Amino acid sequence: MKSGPVVSLLAAIAACAAGLCGCATAQLGGGEKVKVVLDTDMISDFDDMGALAMLHALADAGECEILATISCTKDNGSVAAVEICNAYYGRPDIPVGCTKAPGAVSGKPWGHDKFLKLQKKYPGTFRYADSDDAPDAVDVYRRVLAAQPDGSVVVCSLGFLTNMRTLLESKPDAHSPLSGRDLVKAKVKKWVAMACFYPYGREYNSAGDAESSRIALRDWPTPIVITDFQYGRHLYAGRAVAESGMEDNPVADVFRWGLEPREKITPTSWDQLAGHPSWDESAVLIAVRGEDSICAVERGYYEMTDDKGNDTWRYRLDSPHCRVLPKLSREEVGAIMDELMLRPPLSAAQ
Numbered sequence: 044m045k046s047g048p049v050v051s052l053l054a055a056i057a058a059c060a061a062g063l064c065g066c067a068t069a070q071l072g073g074g075e076k077v078k079v080v081l082d083t084d085m086i087s088d089f090d091d092m093g094a095l096a097m098l099h100a101l102a103d104a105g106e107c108e109i110l111a112t113i114s115c116t117k118d119n120g121s122v123a124a125v126e127i128c129n130a131y132y133g134r135p136d137i138p139v140g141c142t143k144a145p146g147a148v149s150g151k152p153w154g155h156d157k158f159l160k161l162q163k164k165y166p167g168t169f170r171y172a173d174s175d176d177a178p179d180a181v182d183v184y185r186r187v188l189a190a191q192p193d194g195s196v197v198v199c200s201l202g203f204l205t206n207m208r209t210l211l212e213s214k215p216d217a218h219s220p221l222s223g224r225d226l227v228k229a230k231v232k233k234w235v236a237m238a239c240f241y242p243y244g245r246e247y248n249s250a251g252d253a254e255s256s257r258i259a260l261r262d263w264p265t266p267i268v269i270t271d272f273q274y275g276r277h278l279y280a281g282r283a284v285a286e287s288g289m290e291d292n293p294v295a296d297v298f299r300w301g302l303e304p305r306e307k308i309t310p311t312s313w314d315q316l317a318g319h320p321s322w323d324e325s326a327v328l329i330a331v332r333g334e335d336s337i338c339a340v341e342r343g344y345y346e347m348t349d350d351k352g353n354d355t356w357r358y359r360l361d362s363p364h365c366r367v368l369p370k371l372s373r374e375e376v377g378a379i380m381d382e383l384m385l386r387p388p389l390s391a392a393q
């Protein structure tokens with residue numbers, strides 16, 4: 044039985060598909076597609092899956108092109124979960140990779156079982172049941188970046204900053220004569236990172252591989268847009284897709300398995316009524332549509348202050364870097380994210 048809000052959202056999607064809502068024109072707008080590399084700690088939490096679904100919906104709408112989908116954790120089923128989602132949206136050939144860095148976060152966190160269940164439900168839609176068998180993330184980054192026009196790529200990281208560090212420290216190779224830092228400087232327009240805690244503190248993504256975070260945040264040569272913990276914590280999405288009734292949709296599966304059933308929500312889990320905190324979904328929205336689309340920004344930069352993963356924000360008006368602040372309400376942003384997650388794959392209509 045679909046809830047009222049889900050019915051409304053499905054009606055909105057139908058109107059969109061029929062060209063009645065006017066949004067298609069606004070979104071396509073004749074502009075160039077944003078070229079995105081997605082870097083994810085898929086399996087640490089399930090907002091990564093919502094974010095990847097949104098990225099595919101935005102690609103279906105002609106707003107972006109997905110260049111690669113890369114895991115920043117190893118020894119788990121992260122890459123397969125990414126591949127299953129890519130295949131669901133009709134893009135099984137998107138390059139995937141996995142970190143090989145010695146200091147990378149490794150293993151299977153609590154909640155990993157839902158991603159292994161995906162492997163059983165969607166056999167034949169992934170190549171790398173064990174993420175460690177996937178290509179080296181740095182090699183994929185270098186190959187993909189080298190093939191792109193200068194200043195054209197947006198890197199969107201939803202997890203640990205390991206791959207940013209190893210990319211910066213990479214050496215010239217068959218893909219490019221440039222060092223990692225020079226390759227990033229030449230090809231990457233900006234890095235949108237879900238990381239850090241405002242105004243200071245210890246946040247999961249930036250603390251997980253603290254040394255890599257320290258180096259990446261310090262040495263990245265193009266603008267960094269930070270969607271810190273506080274921004275996404277107060278945004279919610281995913282209840283609609285969990286209750287959509289879509290049975291053969293891995294995104295709906297993960298949210299259905301991750302969220303409390305509506306009837307079991309208690310006063311202490313009230314915030315699950317609208318879904319799950321949307322740290323990663325909001326980062327993808329900002330990566331594709333720009334930070335000004337849903338946010339205000341504050342100029343400055345984050346730096347790591349110790350080897351335990353603590354960070355602090357430094358205000359600086361002339362900084363190329365920024366953090367985001369709410370502009371649209373949480374309900375408005377939540378509706379945008381839910382609508383994107385509920386869109387059926389374009390490939391399913393062809």
Ligand SMILES: [Ca+2]
Pocket residue numbers: 083084085087088090091201202323
């Ligand atoms: Ca994540």
